[in-house]
Amino acid sequence: MVAVDSDTLTIFRVRGPLELRCQLDSTDGLLMQKAISRTFETLRSEVKSESCVLMLCDSPVIIWPNKGVYEEITPDTPCEDLHQWIQIDEQESSGKRSGKRKGKKGLSANVINLRLMMEVTKPRPLSAPVLRKTIQKSNFLTASLPMDCVVRTSSSDTIKDTCTQLLEALTQQLWEMEKAILQHTRRTTLLVPEPLHFYLPEPIGLVTVVFPAGVSDGDLETQRKELHRQFDLPEDRPYFKRANAYHFPNEPYKDGYLRNPHMILTHPTLENGKVYLVQGIYSYHHYMQDRVDDNGWGCAYRSLQTICSWFQQQGYVERPVPSHKEIQQALVDVGDKQASFVGSRQWIGSIEVQAVLSHLLGITSKIMFVSQGSELASKGRELANHFLTEGTPIMIGGGVLAHTILGVTWSETTGQIRYLILDPHYTGAEDLQVITDKGWCGWKGPDFWDQTAYYNLCLPLRPRIF
Structure with missing residues (x-):
């Protein structure tokens, strides 16, 4: 071990x-x-x-x-x-390869x-070859x-x-x-x-x-x-x-998605604060991936895909991460949407995410309702307990935006809280440095949320299966 x-x-x-x-x-x-x-x-x-x-x-x-x-x-x-x-064989700007380095x-x-x-070869005295022929049946x-x-x-x-x-x-x-x-x-x-x-x-x-x-x-x-x-x-x-199965850092995933970009971030320091994080591996899904132009309408779909990737990569389900059309068809199949919804550019929210997880993956989710963003600062205990016991990514939708919450730092004594956010609105390449430096995956304070908008959070529950 x-x-x-x-x-x-x-x-x-x-x-x-x-x-x-x-x-x-x-x-x-x-x-x-x-x-x-x-x-x-x-x-x-x-x-x-x-x-x-x-x-x-x-x-x-x-x-x-x-x-x-x-x-x-x-x-x-x-x-x-x-x-x-x-x-380390890398093409430098001059075209030369780098030499030894730590x-x-x-x-x-x-x-x-x-x-x-x-x-294969071993040093030994030279000798004449000997041929022998044997005829028999064998496997x-x-x-x-x-x-x-x-x-x-x-x-x-x-x-x-x-x-x-x-x-x-x-x-x-x-x-x-x-x-x-x-x-x-x-x-x-x-x-x-x-x-x-x-x-x-x-x-x-x-x-x-x-x-x-x-x-x-x-x-x-x-x-x-x-x-x-x-x-x-x-x-x-x-x-x-x-x-x-564990993937070593020098073995990139063949599908091209980034895994766990939050792992290189430094945790914020709060007085008597503790860190509660997503448990396991997930893929970062965001705008413009998979040759789908969903800029402006697909953020909740991408957050749902990130959640689905978590259940797949922890071995709970074998189904691939669903596409936008498969998500839309699932909502039609459960009677939530009309047939014309498939292929549209209509938004979905936390309730739809809950329905799709149930229909496609058999996953049960809890919904947390928050009447205005300012109330999210008081949800530290519930969110910390979720990551401690379930460890799944959370989808949060409010107003016209959806995000994925990957963890919280929360102080039980002071009530201070910071949220680890994975932002599906990113439209660039799979560049870990850009994604973390620019805050597309990063720690946010309570003022990150619209203080007057209502929010619904979908908290998927981890199946207790072997």
């Missing part, structure tokens, strides 16, 4: 394929299992052999951990010093990637095992220490892959094991689990329940569904 939130930690991640080649001379289940186990034992031996090579990505550093051979570094090199060897602060700087490889199982291990190191750890941990993690993952294959392989059909990383509540941190690829989350319920018991986790949320 790996915790990733400390500035003094470096996370080493080693990835690479190991080829599984297993000849099955019998269809007897027990004999098949023994043959597969022998093949895995061979792979574990390879990891412990002198042929095992670890290559630091984007770097000239190469390590033979079982030989004690280190190119460019020494066994006693501190782990954190490896950052200076990593090449990583940036934050988690992205603390993740060091290595490539697992095996030397041959082949698979490329996607090894993916992470280990945590502290600033005092050396490269030699880290290599020892990495080899232990690789060996352990091969045991887990063997177990997964033996449980799910039938005759000549082999389900490739799939390592996934999950970030669990502190102090547990990051853990790696092996699931068989192609087996649904539902069919893995028994294994997921066992993991909940192993880590003493409640069975009221799906921690180990694939949608919850």
